[in-house]
Amino acid sequence: MKDASLYNEQLYISKTMRKCDGDEQESIVLDNNHSNNLKKIIDDNRFIFVDFIHKIGINIDYQDETINLQNHSTTILTLKTTCFKVDFNDNFVKITPLK
Numbered sequence: 001m002k003d004a005s006l007y008n009e010q011l012y013i014s015k016t017m018r019k020c021d022g023d024e025q026e027s028i029v030l031d032n033n034h035s036n037n038l039k040k041i042i043d044d045n046r047f048i049f050v051d052f053i054h055k056i057g058i059n060i061d062y063q064d065e066t067i068n069l070q071n072h073s074t075t076i077l078t079l080k081t082t083c084f085k086v087d088f089n090d091n092f093v094k095i096t097p098l099k
Contacts, residue, residue: 020083022098028052032093038086041093049095053079056097 030045042049061076087094 020085020098022083024085025097025099026055027094027096029092029094032088032091034090036088038093050077052095056080056082 028048030041030048032041033044035041057080059078059080061078062073063075064071064073066072083098085096085098087096
């Protein structure tokens with residue numbers, strides 16, 4: 001897209017933790033920079049993580065409005081309800097969706 005500006009980008013991760021059972025699917029491994037803060041790790045690797053969740057299934061809500069030749073658009077990507085198994089290591093975190 002030419003001549004576009006990104007004003008606000010946010011990644012929200014639910015803090016809900018509950019026991020989930022299911023078969024493990026394809027995993028993603030992210031560098032954790034010696035951190036145990038999952039939200040920070042995902043934020044530091046946001047583009048890799050977003051590409052990964054696209055494969056799982058994602059809902060896209062797009063809104064576009066033009067007033068007086070000024071265009072405003074919003075795209076909201078929402079991951080379908082999915083349980084993840086998260087394993088922390090000294091150097092990386094492995095995130096595995098469960099089905």
